[in-house]
Amino acid sequence: MIATFVATGVDGLAFGLLLFTVAAGLTLIYGVMGILNLAHGSLYLAGAYLAAGMADGGLPALGLAVAAATLLGASGGVLLDHLTRPLTGDQGHLSQALVTMGLSLLAADACTTLFGAAPRPVPPPTVLDGSVHLGAMGYPVYRLAFIIVGAVVAVGLHWMLRHTTTGMTLRAVIADPRMAAATGIRPTRVRTGAFAVGGALATTGGVLGAPILGPAPGIDTTVLALSLVVVVIGGTGGVLTTLAAALLVGQVQTTGVLAAPLAAPFALFTVMVVVLVLAHRTSPQVRLR
Amino acid sequence: MHLRRGYLRQARRLTTATTVLSVLLAVAGCSGSSLGTDHDRRSGTIRIGLLIPQSGVYKVYGPEIKDGFQLYLDTHGGKLGGHPVTVTVADEGDGKQTAVNSGKRLIQSEHVDVLVGTTTVDSLLGLQSMLAEAKIPFVGTGGRASTLKDISRIWHTSWLSREPGAAIADYLRTTVNGPVYAIGPDYQGGWDQVGGFTEAFTSAGGKLANDGGKTAWTPWPGTTNYLPYINKIAASDAKAVYAFYAGAAATAFVQQYAQSGLGSRIPLYGYGMLTDESLLEAEGTAADGIQTVLDYASDLDNDANRAFAAAYAKAHSGASPHLFHVTGWDAALLLDQAIAAASTGGATPTPEAINTAIGKVGQIDSPRGTWRWSSQHTPIQPWYLRKVAQDGRGRANVVVQTLTTLGN
Numbered sequence: 133m134i135a136t137f138v139a140t141g142v143d144g145l146a147f148g149l150l151l152f153t154v155a156a157g158l159t160l161i162y163g164v165m166g167i168l169n170l171a172h173g174s175l176y177l178a179g180a181y182l183a184a185g186m187a188d189g190g191l192p193a194l195g196l197a198v199a200a201a202t203l204l205g206a207s208g209g210v211l212l213d214h215l216t217r218p219l220t221g222d223q224g225h226l227s228q229a230l231v232t233m234g235l236s237l238l239a240a241d242a243c244t245t246l247f248g249a250a251p252r253p254v255p256p257p258t259v260l261d262g263s264v265h266l267g268a269m270g271y272p273v274y275r276l277a278f279i280i281v282g283a284v285v286a287v288g289l290h291w292m293l294r295h296t297t298t299g300m301t302l303r304a305v306i307a308d309p310r311m312a313a314a315t316g317i318r319p320t321r322v323r324t325g326a327f328a329v330g331g332a333l334a335t336t337g338g339v340l341g342a343p344i345l346g347p348a349p350g351i352d353t354t355v356l357a358l359s360l361v362v363v364v365i366g367g368t369g370g371v372l373t374t375l376a377a378a379l380l381v382g383q384v385q386t387t388g389v390l391a392a393p394l395a396a397p398f399a400l401f402t403v404m405v406v407v408l409v410l411a412h413r414t415s416p417q418v419r420l421r
Numbered sequence: 422m423h424l425r426r427g428y429l430r431q432a433r434r435l436t437t438a439t440t441v442l443s444v445l446l447a448v449a450g451c452s453g454s455s456l457g458t459d460h461d462r463r464s465g466t467i468r469i470g471l472l473i474p475q476s477g478v479y480k481v482y483g484p485e486i487k488d489g490f491q492l493y494l495d496t497h498g499g500k501l502g503g504h505p506v507t508v509t510v511a512d513e514g515d516g517k518q519t520a521v522n523s524g525k526r527l528i529q530s531e532h533v534d535v536l537v538g539t540t541t542v543d544s545l546l547g548l549q550s551m552l553a554e555a556k557i558p559f560v561g562t563g564g565r566a567s568t569l570k571d572i573s574r575i576w577h578t579s580w581l582s583r584e585p586g587a588a589i590a591d592y593l594r595t596t597v598n599g600p601v602y603a604i605g606p607d608y609q610g611g612w613d614q615v616g617g618f619t620e621a622f623t624s625a626g627g628k629l630a631n632d633g634g635k636t637a638w639t640p641w642p643g644t645t646n647y648l649p650y651i652n653k654i655a656a657s658d659a660k661a662v663y664a665f666y667a668g669a670a671a672t673a674f675v676q677q678y679a680q681s682g683l684g685s686r687i688p689l690y691g692y693g694m695l696t697d698e699s700l701l702e703a704e705g706t707a708a709d710g711i712q713t714v715l716d717y718a719s720d721l722d723n724d725a726n727r728a729f730a731a732a733y734a735k736a737h738s739g740a741s742p743h744l745f746h747v748t749g750w751d752a753a754l755l756l757d758q759a760i761a762a763a764s765t766g767g768a769t770p771t772p773e774a775i776n777t778a779i780g781k782v783g784q785i786d787s788p789r790g791t792w793r794w795s796s797q798h799t800p801i802q803p804w805y806l807r808k809v810a811q812d813g814r815g816r817a818n819v820v821v822q823t824l825t826t827l828g829n
Contacts, residue, residue, distance in 0.1 A: 136656040143648045240476075249480040251672040253703040263682035269655055270682025345645055346676075346703070348669040349480045354645055389640075390649045397607065397640040 135267030140390050141383065142266060146275040148382020149282025150341045154355055155362035156289055156374050157333030161209075163306045163368040164326040167216055168225070170232040173356030174239035175208055175331050179338020180347035181243060184252040187342070191257050194339070201335040209331025213324045236352060244349055251348035274343050281340060285333075290371040302326060306368070358385075361400060365407045377407075465769050467506045467760060470527030472538040473562075477515035478642045479540045479668040481699050482745045486538055486562050488733075489742070489749025493757070496732055501753065502760025504769060509533065515642045516543025516608075524548040528555045534772045535560060537752050540667075540745070542566035542582055542610040545575070558776035560755060562748035564610045565799060574776050576798045578751035578785070580716060582610055584827045585692045586618025586663070588804035589714035592824055593690060594622055599660030600630035602687075604650060606670060607638035614665035614692055622663075630659035644670070647677045659687055667694035672703045679707035688712070693818070696809050698743045701816045708809045708816065716802050717744045717789050718820045720812065726788040741817075742788070751787045758782050801828030 158172045179201045186197040212232065219227040255261065256274035263270040293299035304312040305322045313319050338347075345351060358381060366377030384403050389396040471490065473483035487510065499505065509531050511523035520543065527533050528551055536552065539545055540563035545552075552559050553571060561577035569575065593601055603619050605611035615636050619629060631637055632653075639650055654662055666674045671694055678684055684707065689695075693715025696708045719730065719741040729750060733742040742750075756775070763770035763778035770778070784793050785800070792800035803826045807818040 133656065136652045140649045140652050143646070143652075147646055244480070249484060250699050251481070251669045251703040253676075253705050255705065263680060265682075269652055272677075272680035272682075274680075346672070348672065348703075350477055350669065351645070354643070385646060386649045390653060393637065397643070 135269050137387060137390065139266045139269035139271050140387050142271060142279070143275065144383040144386035145379065146279050146282070146344065146382075147386055148379035149279055149286065150337060150344060151358055151362055151381055152375050152378035153282060153285055153337035153340070154334050155359040155366070155378050156286075156371065157330030157337075158359045159363050159366065159368055159374045160302075160326050160333070161330040162363060164302060165216075165323050166225070167228045168232070168360075169212060169327075169330070170229055170356060171212060171236040171239065172232075172330075172334050172359060173352035173354070174236045174243075175205055175334035176338040176341070176355045177239070177243060177347060177352040178204060178208070179335035180254065180342040180345070180351065181247055181252065181338075182335070183339040183342035184247070184254045184347050187254055187257075189255060189258040189261075191259065194257050197339045198336055201339040202332045205332035205335030206328040207331075208335065209327035209329070210324055212331065213327035217320075236356070240349065240352055243347075243352075247347070249349055251346055254342035254346045256343040278340060278344065286371065286375050289333075290375075293371055298325075358400075361404055365404055367411070380407075465504055467501060467504045467535070467756075467769070467775075468531065468533045469501075469506050469508045469756075470524075470531060470533035470536045470538075471508050471510045472513050472520065472524055472527065472536060472544065473510065474514060474540055475510075475512040476519070477513075477668075478670050479513075479515070481668055481697075482540045482563070483513070485699065485743055485745035486540070486749035486752075488737070489746035489751075490537065490753045491749075492733060492736055492746070493750050493753035495736065497753075497757065501757045502762070502764055502770075503767070504760060504764065513539055513541070513544050516541035517547060520544035521547040521551075525551060528552070528557065533557065535756060535775060537562065537756075539563050541608075542613060543608060545569065546609060549575075555772075557772040558779055560752045560779070562745065562752055564613070565797075566609045567613050567616075568609065572798050576755070576779055576794075578755055578787075578800065579748045580802070581617075581797055581799050581828075582613035583617030583620075584799075585714045585716075585804065586614055586616070586665070587621040588824050588827055589663070589690065589806065590618050590621035590627065591625060592806060593661060593663065594625055594627040597661040597688075600628040600658060601690075602630040602637070602654050602657055602659035602662045603664075604631075604637040604639065604654070604662065605665040606641035606644070608641045611638065611641065611665055615663070618663050618665075630654075630657040632657075642670070645673055647674045648681060651678055651681045651683060654687065655681065655683055662687055662689050662691075664689065664691040664695060666691070667697070668700075671695045671697065672700050675700075675704045675711065676707045684710070690714075693717075693744065693807065696807075696818060698741065698818065701809070701818075705816075710809060712806060712808045712821065713818065714804055714806060714824060715744060715818070716800075716804055717747050718805055718807050718818050719743070720817070720820065721789065721805075723788075723790055725786050725790070729788040747788050751785060751789075754787070755779065755782060755785055758785075795828035797828070799828060802826065 154176050161169045182201050183197050216228050260274045260277050263272050305319050309319045362377045362381050366374040384399050388399045473486045474480050475483050511527050513520045535558050537560045542564040558574045563579055564582040565577045567583050603615050605615035689711045691713050693713045695713050696711050759778040759782055763774040784791050792802045795801045804824045806821045806824050808821050810819050812819055
C-alpha cells in the first residue's frame, strides 16, 4: 500500500511539474498584461504535435523539437500579443478572452484537419523508454527524467525572475507599469517579451509532455483548464506560488484519486474553492481594512 | 496605499480568472458546431439527421460513422429506398449537453425524418423524450444504455452496451487462473460495459480483484492520467484486467498500462474499442498482445465483408474499414430496405411508416455477417475474441475465436 502511494506521489510530482511549465507561461502573460490567454492550451497542443512529427526515438531529435518549439511558441506569443494589444478598456478582459478563445477553437479545428482526429503516438526517446521499479511498482523512466527537467525549468525561471535584469524589469512592470515606464523601461516591449516567453514555455511543455499527455483533440482544453486552476490557486504572486499550486494540483489528481476515488471527479475544484476561501480570509487586503 | 492597490489589482485579476474559468467550463459543455443547414423540403426527399462526435474524446469515431453511411449512399446512387436523401450532420460531443443541443436542432429546426448516429450512450438518454415527442425513428450506431425507457422507435445497428462484457465473461472466468480487475469510465456507458462483464463474471462464480469487489471507476471525460489507477491494479492480486475505454481515453490507458511495466505481468483484456484500428497506430507496441471482444474484425471471412472492405479500400486509398464504418454502413443499409418497403406506390413515407418498416426488416446482410433484430431492437450477432498482432500488413486485431452469440 505504501509503495502504491510512493509511486503515485512521484507521478503527482511529474504531472505537477508538467502543469507548472504550462501554467508558468500563463501566469507570466497574465501577471504582466492581465491578459488571460485562452489559446495557451493550443500552444501546448502545437508543441505536442510538433513532438509527434519530429520524435524518432533519439535524444538529438528531441533537442531539435525543443528548439523548434521554443521558436514556434515565441512567435505564437508575439502574434497573440499583437492581436490582443488593441483590446483594452472596460471590455478588455472579455474581448481578450473571446479573441484568444476563438483562436483556440480555430487552432483545434486546424489541428484536426492537419493531423486527423485520432490521437498521435509520441514514444519517449529510446534511452528513456521502459520502466524502473519504485518499490514494488513499475514506473515509466521518461516521467522520472521529466521530473528533473521540470525542476530545472522551475529553478531557472525563478532565478531569472529574481536575479537577472530581465527578471527585475518584468517584476517592475508587473508591480507598476507607469512607474516602470517613468524609469525608462518600455512596457510594450516587456509585454511582447513576456508573451513570447510564456508561449515558448507552453510549446516546450507540449514537446516534453507529449509522451505523458499526448496530442489528441481536446487535450488543449484539458491543459488550459488545469493551468487555469493552477493560476487561480497560485495567484500571480510569482514562480514559487505557481509551482506550489501546480504541485498541489498534481498531487490532488494522482494521490488524491488513489486515496479517495469517490471524490475524484470534484476533488480538484473542491481544493480550488478551499484555497480561494482561505486566501480571501488571510489576504492582506482584508487585514488592511 | 500602493501596497493596497497592488493587492486589489491582484484580487480583481483573480476574480476575472475565476469567472473566465467557469465560463470556459460551461462553454466546453455546449460547444456545438454544425455543418450543413440544408432546408430541403422537396417532395420525395428523405431528411436524415446524422448525430456524430465532431469534438470530444470520441471524435475519432465521428468521421468513421459518416464515411460508412456515405459509402453506402455513394455506392447506391445517393438514394435510400428509391428516394433522394439529404444528410445534415451535427456534433454529438461527449454526449450530454452538446448532443441534446445538436439533436434538438436536427429534430426541431431541420425537421429530420430519421435521426441516425451517436457513439456514447449519454446522447440518446438526453434525447429520448424529445424523440418520443417528435415521433421519428432513431437508428443508433454506438452504445445503447440499459436504462432506456421506451424503445418503440429506437433501433441500433450496433449492440447493447452490456453485451460485450457478458460475451467475454465466461471465457475469462475459465481461462484466467485467478481474480480479474475491472475498470472503466464513470458514466452510463462505462457502468453498462463493465457492469455487463462483472455481473456475468461474478454470478458464474468469478472473483474480482478490486477492493471490496467494487469496479474501479475513473472520472469521465476528464481523466488523462491513468497511472494512479494502474498502480492500484499492480498492488492487487489480479491475474488479468478487464477494461472498457474508447477513443482518446483508450490510447492513454493502453500506453500508460504498458509504460508502467504492468503489460508483461498482468494481461489486459477489454472491449474492442480499447484497441480499435483507428487507435492502433498511436498505441503502437503498447497494444501488442491485448485481447478484446467485439462483434467485428476487419478480416472476417464472408461475402458481404469482402465486398464492403473492397468498396471501402477503393474509396479510401487502400485502408481497411473499422467497426464504426460498419455500423454507419448498416444504418444506411437498414434504412434503404425500410424506406423501400414503406414507399407503397412510390409515395414518400412518413417517419411513422419508416419506423414500422424498420421493425419488419427481416435480415440485414451486414459485413459482420447476416443479422436480424432481437426483441431489444439490436442485432442478434456473434461476438469474437481478437488479439492485437501483426497480420502481414501491420498491427491488427486478429480473430482468435468466436465467443458466443448474444441477443434474443
